[in-house]
Amino acid sequence: xxxxxxxxxxxxxxxxxxxxxxxxLDRFAGQLDVILQSVARIGDxxxxxxxxxxxxxxxxxxxRDDVPVPSLTQEEALSxxxxxxxxxxxxPQILAxxx
Amino acid sequence: xxxxxxxxxxxxxxxxxxxxxLETHVELGTATKMFCGCRTDFGAEPNTQVCPxxxxxxxALPVANRAGIEATIRIGLALNCDIAEWCRMARKNYFYPxxxxxxxxxxxxxxxxxxxYVDVEVGGKSYRIGIERxxxxxxxxxxxxxxGATGRIHGATESLVDYNRAGIPxxxxxxxxxxxxxxxxxxxxKAYVAELRDIIRSLGVSDVRMEQGSLRxxxxxxxxxxxxxxGTRTETKNVNSLRSVERAVRSEIxxxxxxxxxxxxxxxxxxxxQETTGDxxxxxxxxxxxxxxxxxxxxxxxxxxxxxxVAELKAALPEKPxxxxxxxxxxxxxxxxxxxxxxxxxxxxLIEETIAAGSSPAxxxxxxxxxxxxxANETGVELSAVGATPAQVAALQKxxxxxxxxxxxxxxxxxxxxxxxxxxxxVMTARGLEVVSDTGALTKAVDDAIAANPDIAAxxxxxxxxxxxxxxxxxxxxxxxQADAKTVRDLILERLGAS
Numbered sequence: 001x002x003x004x005x006x007x008x009x010x011x012x013x014x015x016x017x018x019x020x021x022x023x024x025l026d027r028f029a030g031q032l033d034v035i036l037q038s039v040a041r042i043g044d045x046x047x048x049x050x051x052x053x054x055x056x057x058x059x060x061x062x063x064r065d066d067v068p069v070p071s072l073t074q075e076e077a078l079s080x081x082x083x084x085x086x087x088x089x090x091x092p093q094i095l096a097x098x099x
Numbered sequence: 100x101x102x103x104x105x106x107x108x109x110x111x112x113x114x115x116x117x118x119x120x121l122e123t124h125v126e127l128g129t130a131t132k133m134f135c136g137c138r139t140d141f142g143a144e145p146n147t148q149v150c151p152x153x154x155x156x157x158x159a160l161p162v163a164n165r166a167g168i169e170a171t172i173r174i175g176l177a178l179n180c181d182i183a184e185w186c187r188m189a190r191k192n193y194f195y196p197x198x199x200x201x202x203x204x205x206x207x208x209x210x211x212x213x214x215x216y217v218d219v220e221v222g223g224k225s226y227r228i229g230i231e232r233x234x235x236x237x238x239x240x241x242x243x244x245x246x247g248a249t250g251r252i253h254g255a256t257e258s259l260v261d262y263n264r265a266g267i268p269x270x271x272x273x274x275x276x277x278x279x280x281x282x283x284x285x286x287x288x289k290a291y292v293a294e295l296r297d298i299i300r301s302l303g304v305s306d307v308r309m310e311q312g313s314l315r316x317x318x319x320x321x322x323x324x325x326x327x328x329x330g331t332r333t334e335t336k337n338v339n340s341l342r343s344v345e346r347a348v349r350s351e352i353x354x355x356x357x358x359x360x361x362x363x364x365x366x367x368x369x370x371x372x373q374e375t376t377g378d379x380x381x382x383x384x385x386x387x388x389x390x391x392x393x394x395x396x397x398x399x400x401x402x403x404x405x406x407x408x409v410a411e412l413k414a415a416l417p418e419k420p421x422x423x424x425x426x427x428x429x430x431x432x433x434x435x436x437x438x439x440x441x442x443x444x445x446x447x448x449l450i451e452e453t454i455a456a457g458s459s460p461a462x463x464x465x466x467x468x469x470x471x472x473x474x475a476n477e478t479g480v481e482l483s484a485v486g487a488t489p490a491q492v493a494a495l496q497k498x499x500x501x502x503x504x505x506x507x508x509x510x511x512x513x514x515x516x517x518x519x520x521x522x523x524x525x526v527m528t529a530r531g532l533e534v535v536s537d538t539g540a541l542t543k544a545v546d547d548a549i550a551a552n553p554d555i556a557a558x559x560x561x562x563x564x565x566x567x568x569x570x571x572x573x574x575x576x577x578x579x580x581q582a583d584a585k586t587v588r589d590l591i592l593e594r595l596g597a598s
Contacts, residue, residue, distance in 0.1 A: 015390055017194045054187060054395035060403040066129050066166035069136030069150075077146045077154065077262075087145040088243065088259035091196045 003036035004029060108349060111322075111356035112282040118329050119284050119348055120319035121228075123272045123295060126238060126312070127170050128305045132266035133237045134161030134204060134399070141311070145261035153266035155200030160398055163188075167235060167268035168211075169412065170304035172404060174270055175212025175233045176413045177298050183211050185403045188235070188396040196260050197239035205236035205271075207393040211402065217298070219290040220421070221283055228291050229275035240265040270305075276319075276329070284320075285348040292316055292344050297420035297442065306481065309340050316344055320351040322359060330355070331365040335379050337372045350378040420447075427451060431460040444472050445482050449489055456493035462500070466492045470513055486517035495523040507580050508532045535582045541574075544582070545590050548573040559595045567591050 006029045013020040020028065071077075074087050083090040106114075132139060135152035151159035172182055186209035190202040215230035241264050246256030272295065280287050296307045296314055307314040316339075321332035333355070335347045355365055370379035418426075420442075427447065428438040431454075441447055446467045453463035467482065471492070475485045495513055498504045504512060504527065515526035527533055535541055548570045549556045558566040567588055574587045 011390075015192075015194065015392075055397060055400060057400070059400040060185070061405075062162060062400045063165035063168065064136070064162045066131050066164050067136065068131050068138045071137045071148050071150050072154075074144060074146050077149045080156075085259055087147075088261050089146070089196070089199075091258050091260060093246075093256050093258070 002029070002033045003040060004032050105353050105357040106360065108353055109282070111352050112284075114324070115322040115352070115356050115359065116278065116325055117280065117284040117348070117352050118276050118278045118321045118323070118332070119280065119288055120276045120332070121274045121288060121291060121344075122317040122319070122334075123292065124315040124317075125174070125270045125272065125299055125305050125307060126314075127167055127268040127270060128303075128313075129164055129166045129170070129268055131164055133164050133167045133235070133268035134266055135159075137266065139267050143263055145263060148263040149265070153199075154262060155198075161204065163399055163402070164268065168402060168404070170268070170302070171211050171233065171235045171270050172409060173302050173304060173412055173416065174272070174299060175215065176409070177302055177416055177419075178212070178215040178217055178230045178233060178272070178295075180212035180215030180230055180233055182404055182409050183209060183213065183402075184406070185209075185401055186211055187401045188399045189393045190396050191236075191391045191393055193391055196258060197242050198265065199240070199260075199262060203237060203239065204396055204399070205393075206234035210234035211404075217291060217294055218421070219287060219294045221286050221290050226277075226280070226283075226287050226290075228277055228287075231273045231275045233270060233272050236269050236271060238264050238267040238269045278329070284352065285345040288318060288348045289341050289345040293341055293443075294421065296341075300445070301417045301420050301423075308481065312339070315339070318344060318347050318351070320348055320355065321365070322352065322355045330359075331367050333365065333368055333370050333379075335370045335372050336382065337374075339372075339374070343372055343374065343377075346377040347372045347379060354379065423447070431464065433460075433464070437464075441468060444468060446472070449483060449492075452489035453492045453496075456490045458493040458496040459500075462496035463489075463492060466495065466513065470510055471517075474517060486519065487513065491516050491522055498523055498527065502583065503527070503533055505534055505580075505583055508534060532581065535578050541578070541582055541587065541590060542594075544574045544577045545570070545587065545594055547577065549591070549594060556595060559592070559597050562597065564592060564597055567597075 006025055009025055009029045009032060010020070013025075078084040078087070078089065081089050127133075129139060131137060132148075132153055135150050137148045137150050137153055140148065152161050175182055186206065188204050189207035189209075191205045191207070192202045194201055210232040212233035213231070215233070217228045217230065218225050219228060220226075240260050240262040243259040243261075244257075245259060274291070277284075277287070292314075296309075299305050299307050299314075305313055309315070318335045318338055319332045320335065321330040323330045333351060335351060338344050338347045351370070358365060369382040371382050372379050424438055424442060424447065428435065431438075431450075433441075441450060441464065444467070446464075449467050450460070450463045453467065454460055466487075471485050471487060472482060475482045478485075492513075495504070495509055495516070498512070499506070499509050508527075511530065511532055512523050512526045515521070515530055516523055520526045520529065535544075552570060552573065555566050555569050559570070570591050571584055571587050574591070575582060575584065
């Protein structure tokens with residue numbers, strides 16, 4: 001059984017705001033399925049005594065003090081932006097559903 | 100749009116039982132953002148308080164702000180929560196330009212604080228509101244929609260984004276569902292948010308100003324018939340004042356009961372509160388929006404607060420605002436209603452400190468709740484930022500008590516203090532506002548007034564002492580209000596042999 005369906009890939013593409021063609025859906029669903037199946041094999045070897053790992057280093061409580069450091073200038077901040085206007089990032093129309 | 104008339108509120112709550120829940124966001128008052136050292140100053144030029152971390156540039160790594168963690172734990176403790184011994188931050192994934200990283204760093208199934216409560220009082224009765232969780236996340240950037248007619252998203256052709264706010268620590272406080280409030284649900288909801296605001300203000304971790312967005316509230320409401328299961332809830336956003344909290348719950352109860360009466364299903368949806376009309380309007384459907392694909396944040400290590408540190412923070416919590424209010428109300432000898440106004444004006448600590456600086460309770464309350472509250476209101480600033488300190492107000496009241504200033508002059512002195520001209524005594528001297536106590540000068544002013552108004556003087560001589568008011572007015576005018584009205588009156592009566 002496939003680890004990810006064509007419908008799920010379409011759903012994820014929509015959430016990610018990616019325009020994916022029908023042909024691409026077929027292709028990506030197949031590719032993602034191979035990747036997920038491979039990763040799923042880890043679950044076969046992990047026994048109950050191995051907890052899920054979210055961090056590769058055994059550290060906790062790494063903090064910094066609440067002391068300001070210099071930020072980027074507005075010019076620097078906007079230098080990589082495709083478009084800007086009056087000191088702000090300019091982005092295309094936002095989908096109405098996200099109101 | 101339905102053409103059927105909506106039921107009245109009383110009718111609605113007589114047939115349906117409301118269940119409410121509140122999600123409150125509090126922007127913390129830290130000097131820097133949650134995961135980077137950018138400043139958090141309000142009103143800075145757009146995109147001047149940003150860095151690779153909060154802009155989500157490739158390779159940037161976040162580090163948690165200790166003050167943000169501490170503030171969240173203190174809020175949790177003040178709300179009687181258990182503090183997690185170990186928890187993680189999580190990524191909440193969504194694609195929307197208010198977050199340049201395409202995710203918001205938040206907490207999911209491992210909040211920092213769980214299972215607390217807040218007791219609120221309404222109409223002399225206490226209600227316990229359960230707290231489900233208190234978690235830490237980051238605020239989003241501000242988007243400005245242009246091209247549309249109204250500045251709203253609909254019809255906009257593009258959006259302009261300022262990321263100064265993105266990454267400022269935000270604490271989300273979620274209540275458990277609260278059933279059994281009946282008709283009081285809107286009032287209890289409002290009282291809860293007010294109590295929460297007071298508690299957080301007492302901790303000094305946020306300025307909790309609803310009108311500026313540092314305290315934001317979403318209200319969940321559902322209705323069910325007595326004995327039946329809870330209904331489907333709606334979530335009302337955009338509720339930006341205490342009064343709106345009450346109105347939002349009330350209007351949702353009326354709206355939903357109208358639908359239920361017609362046999363219409365309630366959809367789980369986000370609704371937006373309309374400040375002008377007091378009702379709610381449908382927003383986005385939640386179906387896809389909830390698909391946030393949370394996973395543990397790999398770039399931030401787990402949080403494991405040392406129990407000894409937590410115990411220390413708990414022991415150092417300030418007095419609960421509700422017990423403090425009760426204590427001070429007793430000490431000041433004022434009514435519950437008056438105390439409520441003082442609390443609502445954010446004047447409790449200011450008045451307390453003014454009294455500590457030597458003022459009488461009545462004097463302290465008079466200035467903070469009168470002249471200064473009016474001014475704060477007019478200029479749209481917090482009372483604490485109005486420009487006068489408790490020490491200055493106490494000094495002003497002392498000058499009044501000593502007879503050096505009358506009420507009118509004291510107001511002018513206060514104006515000078517607020518304008519930054521110095522302490523009351525200095526302003527009084529610099530502006531020449533001291534009450535005229537030189538009897539010679541005053542006697543001359545009185546004699547002049549008598550000479551200029553022979554008719555009135557005659558009446559007073561005939562025993563019509565009430566007529567003295569006109570002469571007092573004349574003397575006050577020539578002394579530019581700098582005389583004590585009672586002294587002037589006594590002097591007039593004495594000169595005319597009517598005393």
